[in-house]
Amino acid sequence: MKDRMKDYEDGFSIPENYFKDLEIRLKSTKSFHFEGFETPDQYFDKLQNKLSNKNLSSQSIRFKFSSKIMGIAASLLFLVAVSLQFFSNKNGVEEDLEVVYIDYFIENIDLITEEDIINITEETIDIDDNILYHYLESESVIADDFYDLI
Amino acid sequence: MIDSTIISLLKDSTTQNEGFVLLINQYKEKLYWHIRRIVISHNDADDVIQNVFIKVFKNIHSFKGQSSLYTWIFRIATNESLSFIRKKQRQSMFIEYAELVESTLSSDPYFNGDDVQKMIKKVIARLPEKQMLVFNLRYYEEMKYEDISTVLGGSVGGLKASYHHALKKVKKYIKSQNIQYEG
Known part of the structure; x- marks a missing residue:
């Protein structure tokens, strides 16, 4: 069926509502279909249901509760770590130096003892x-x- | 009008669930496509949009009404999408955004665009971040510059210049590739 035409003085004619339709068609070319994007079937309905069924109020309370527990646990862990560090107060280098010093001390004690024994008259x-x-x-x-x- | 209803429903603890449903109903599609154009993959867009709605719900009391709900939500969605992209880039050895878009388009089962559509997405991804965002909001969302200014910051004049540069670059690239684009 031929569209109803709108005639112009210079002889041209266009379908009725052409420019209105053109605008709609141009806008539709910018739709996600034109971009190549797709979504799963009934995605937006499913999204709506999924989000609507989330109990966000209780979720936020649970979150606050769990963050309080996490805070206490983190503080306890921090205290234990600080205590261990304070009482041991040694790192690898210090321990190594201490071992070297002890070895040196033992060796020298032995030497002194031996010398004393030798020189006793x-x-x-x-x-x-x-x-x-x-x-x-x-x-x-x-x-x-x-x-x-x- | 509907935005003010959503805000008042969300701010009242007795009606917040009703407000949340109305909020999702009002913004799910617009937000989804804005997010999807940044993160590209459907699954990623699905994760981000849920975070956005939850953030809006939890932070509605900090919304002072200095901007419209629409621009406030778009601002949150933009920030969430960009954070998501940056996280993904870090996980992929700081891959360039354009490369990330290219690999995502190839692997997303919910992208069925032809070569031209893929090419346009890649060209947009090559734009500087601000230009890319302005282009998406202006060209696809047909958002007013005043609103884009609220979402992204910056002056209206600066945003117009950004859009002009972005559009010029996209057209130039398409011409250089001899793509017959019927847009």
């Missing part, structure tokens, strides 16, 4: 008895049998 142990007595008296470690020894 009759002269080195010839200590004045009075000096030794006064030293031991000041330290209050005089044995009962000290005088017997003298």
